[in-house]
Amino acid sequence: MKHMDTDEKRLLSLERACGDLRRGHPVVVCDSSGKSLLVLPAEHANTATLGFFDGLASESFILLTSNRALTLKVASKGWSVVRIARPQWMQANDIVALADPTLDLATPMKGPFQRLEHKETDLDKAAIKLAKWAHLLPAVVAAEIADAKALVSKHGLLEVFAPDVLAADMTQASALKEVASARVPLAGSENTRLVSFRPQTGGVEHIAIVIGEPSRRTPPLMRIHSECFTGDLLGSLKCDCGEQLRGAIRAIDAAGGGVLLYLAQEGRGIGLISKLKAYALQDQGYDTVDANTRLGFDVDERIFAPAAEMLKLLGFTSVRLMTNNPNKVEGLERYGIKVVERVAHAFPPNPHNEMYLATKKIKTGHIL
Structure with missing residues (x-):
């Protein structure tokens, strides 16, 4: 043993x-x-x-x-x-x-x-x-x-x-190891490999979606995507997560390759059940920020050390980051990944997520 x-x-x-x-x-x-x-x-x-x-x-x-x-x-x-x-x-x-x-x-x-x-x-x-x-x-x-x-x-x-x-967040991020890798053709990119990372203690897994054959000599186009069960899998209209996920895969494929990191950080890090509670509060009239803080959480509970560690393990030290969230840029650079360019990544609102997107622009500094 x-x-x-x-x-x-x-x-x-x-x-x-x-x-x-x-x-x-x-x-x-x-x-x-x-x-x-x-x-x-x-x-x-x-x-x-x-x-x-x-x-x-x-x-x-x-x-x-x-x-x-x-x-x-x-x-x-x-x-x-x-x-x-x-x-x-x-x-x-x-x-x-x-x-x-x-x-x-x-x-x-x-x-x-x-x-x-x-x-x-x-x-x-x-x-x-x-x-x-x-x-x-x-x-x-x-x-x-x-x-x-x-x-x-x-x-x-x-x-x-x-x-x-x-110290657990940082300890767990530093303990990430690659545990499995397989070719999985996706609808938006057929030349795709999924690489899973897990802390050595058996904690939660994160997945890197490596699209095409990105060079390690030049900064690849990449995105950090926090898992969203409701948006990514069920097609929820309350957010834009599903569109961002599938749109990023297509865009990275069109750019000739890159990486999408799919992080186990549901609900900006509060978990699926608490996210559903936040949705219930939104039904009562609270916006996405006030719902999180009313539950007792910070506006965003995520850290991006796991993303930085995964990129390093994959052989990348600088990237072109596809995001509208400046905190992701700062978050990656804090942990040693140079962001040479922020690439915009936005989709038109629908009647169900207009308030959500407006709140992100006004209260959390998203560039929309």
């Missing part, structure tokens, strides 16, 4: 912890000073999960992002994460509603909530980051615990370390 290095072991622990959180099972987050938090995803709060959690910790609180706290009329004092008191009246359904803004109309009489005067720590930020990594809403029930080792041992809980959680 292959011996795992420290980074691999840490990422493996994070992947396992995410699995437990997604099942509604608490995990322990520790820091180097010996402080620890027991955390449970707020959206999984019910009689059974809270009963188990409360049997392990005497006092607990709710940990939210500043974006979600603002929606609940709780000032964040400039902190990125905020601790909210958990009074006796707060039952499981109240905690779920606290975390999930799609329930705001059904449960309008929430609060008032009391912010705990506790300046954010890396431990708090890691607890929220772990929930995001598990593709859950960024809100947890949390409790400070004194003897984490005993709790972990007695109840079989998983333990992760805050520095590992906060």
Whole structure:
């Protein structure tokens, strides 16, 4: 059996912890000073999960992002994460509603909530980051615990370390390796090869679509495309993702070859379920940016280190980037890929995505 290095072991622990959180099972987050938090995803709060959690910790609180706290009329004092008191009246359904803004109309009489005067720590930020990594809403029930080792041992809980959680994006990107490659003719380009990349710990896969035979001596035309189940596969009219994907393949083929990176970053990095919740909020009148922040996320949760690493592994150090998002240009260059040209890539709006495209132009700086 292959011996795992420290980074691999840490990422493996994070992947396992995410699995437990997604099942509604608490995990322990520790820091180097010996402080620890027991955390449970707020959206999984019910009689059974809270009963188990409360049997392990005497006092607990709710940990939210500043974006979600603002929606609940709780000032964040400039902190990125905020601790909210958990009074006796707060039952499981109240905690779920606290975390999930799609329930705001059904449960309008929430609060008032009391912010705990506790300046954010890396431990708090890691607890929220772990929930995001598990593709859950960024809100947890949390409790400070004194003897984490005993709790972990007695109840079989998983333990992760805050520095590992906060560095996980970069650690995982640097651990990407090519795992499979095959010729797959596509409708927009028959001379196409799919190359899959996976972190050594077995995390989520990203795919490079290599079109034609792009030269490594000159910057190829390429696009970073974040997966969009609704747009790419189902042909959703709420976005322009499907048109961008298929249009990019055709354009790269017409240019004589290049690369399209298909990244597992659904919903600008918040995951498919949270994206559907954002769509539900859009049905209530919120735009795409406000929907994400109301859920507690940042406007865009993506980083482009995986894209840069994939390009390097494929032998490219400079590119002509097909995008309307200046953040992608900056994101690639931050991680060592030179963007010699930004190539426009836009499609006409339809009645269902006009507001979406207008919001991207006005609020996120897209060049449309």
